[in-house]
Amino acid sequence: MTGVTVAYFDGLGKAEVIRVLLTYLNVEFKDVRFEEIPDEIRAKCSFGQVPYYEDSEVGSLVETNAIVRYIAAKYNIAGKDLVEKAKIDSIYESTDDVHVLHYQANKKGDEAEKERVRTVAIPKFFAAWEKLLSQSSTKFFFGDSITLADIAVFRVIGHVALFGYKVSTTPYPKLDALVNHIGSLPQIAKYISARKASTF
Amino acid sequence: MTGVTVAYFDGLGKAEVIRVLLTYLNVEFKDVRFEEIPDEIRAKCSFGQVPYYEDSEVGSLVETNAIVRYIAAKYNIAGKDLVEKAKIDSIYESTDDVHVLHYQANKKGDEAEKERVRTVAIPKFFAAWEKLLSQSSTKFFFGDSITLADIAVFRVIGHVALFGYKVSTTPYPKLDALVNHIGSLPQIAKYISARKASTF
Structure with missing residues (x-):
């Protein structure tokens, strides 16, 4: 325990x-x-x-x-030094931005705003993550193993998809590969498939 | 430089x-x-x-x-070890909560909501910070010198006061002392007094 x-x-x-x-x-x-x-x-x-x-x-x-x-x-997945920690934290904060975007749009309930978040605001973050991933020599944001940045991006994409913001990762090949990689880890796959439906 | x-x-x-x-x-x-x-x-x-x-x-x-x-x-003002870092980060995040509270209320523009934020929501954070300060043996949140927690609390109290949420720290003696202490540091006092008015 x-x-x-x-x-x-x-x-x-x-x-x-x-x-x-x-x-x-x-x-x-x-x-x-x-x-x-x-x-x-x-x-x-x-x-x-x-x-x-x-x-x-x-x-x-x-x-x-x-x-x-x-x-x-x-x-030990927050970054190996001060600079990497800051960069990972920055990506983590961007996933919080996406979380807040979907939450605020749903709270407001304005359909045009929801559409804008789905088709413009969230895809901008996807494109930004793809660009950052493209600057890495591995399939992860930093180094050769999973950090908080990878997990957080995986988490928020799956999260907003459940609440009206299913945005395809297919146009973003490195992001798509990352999400599929993390989603197929045994402990994650098991957890997600057993997760009960939630209204929030 | x-x-x-x-x-x-x-x-x-x-x-x-x-x-x-x-x-x-x-x-x-x-x-x-x-x-x-x-x-x-x-x-x-x-x-x-x-x-x-x-x-x-x-x-x-x-x-x-x-x-x-x-x-x-x-x-080196983020905390001396993993646990202190986490506690300081938690207080920092609470100051971000207060920032978001005042920002959202002003954006919405509902007077009853603004009043609730001013008289209920923000004072709850003041009381919480006072309680945390009371658990410290010094005038700071942690240890015998200023950390991010102290600076962030000072900053947000001064910030929201400028935008419609002037809440007195007088009923919270340790918080009041902390805010006065930081506000009277020469570099801070000089900066604040020279700061030009801003609409946001």
């Missing part, structure tokens, strides 16, 4: 990036889900928000992106 | 946290501002967005939060 807990509402939402990352890393975790934040969890959330993360080293940790970076750093 | 450039629109917006951080660190930087993103800058922005940051070590870097963390790590 690793003593790892991820607590969030019973859906994908902000927690899924954490769950996918831990799954990729083969870190067992207690996947706590609820309809309303239980008092005993809320008491440990500094800012009253979930996801909530816990392990024996860090204790309690909140804020999605801080949790993700902590896990990535702990398991 | 450090060869540091920060490029953004001619206002505070997303770049100000970077400028304030560099100012605190006494890092000289070229403060490039424009009405529209110039082509030569856009060409270096992977995701078509600014702020854009550059130094001789990292080269080009985009994504506000990645830039901030890179600078903080480079100048």
Whole structure:
């Protein structure tokens, strides 16, 4: 047991990036889900928000992106030095941009805006990731193994596809290969296929 | 010369946290501002967005939060180990939450929502920061010197105050002391007093 807990509402939402990352890393975790934040969890959330993360080293940790970076750093996929860490963080943040784009457009519910996000805004990020991948000599963003950048891009593409923004990666060959590679890793494939439908 | 450039629109917006951080660190930087993103800058922005940051070590870097963390790590105020880094990152992210709260409320323009942000949502973060500061034996969030957490909290409180969300820190004594301490550092006081008015 690793003593790892991820607590969030019973859906994908902000927690899924954490769950996918831990799954990729083969870190067992207690996947706590609820309809309303239980008092005993809320008491440990500094800012009253979930996801909530816990392990024996860090204790309690909140804020999605801080949790993700902590896990990535702990398991050595956050970058090998200061510069690579910054570049990976930059790509991670771009996946958060895409997450926010799809979330805001769905919240607003304006069809023209949703169409713009689907056909213009998201494809721009796909093209940018393809360009960055093309600058790498491997199939990954950095070096010869998977980093947080790869996992995060894989995660967000799959995520927005579930909520109205299915954008094909076929026109972006390196991105397409990366997404297929990560999606076919046994632990990821198993997790995704067993994942129950969620409304958020 | 450090060869540091920060490029953004001619206002505070997303770049100000970077400028304030560099100012605190006494890092000289070229403060490039424009009405529209110039082509030569856009060409270096992977995701078509600014702020854009550059130094001789990292080269080009985009994504506000990645830039901030890179600078903080480079100048050793991001945390002394993995756990402290995560806790500081979590507080940093909470300041981004507050930034987004004020930005979204102003964008929406709904007066009741703005009032809720001013009187309920932002004070909740102030109370949370006060609680975290109370758990520290010093006047800072972590250890006996300023980290990114302190600077980021100072920055966002001053920022939202300029755009309709002036919330008093007086009911939060440790937070109040921290904000006053950072605000009275010579380089910060000079920067803030010379800062020209901005509409965003």
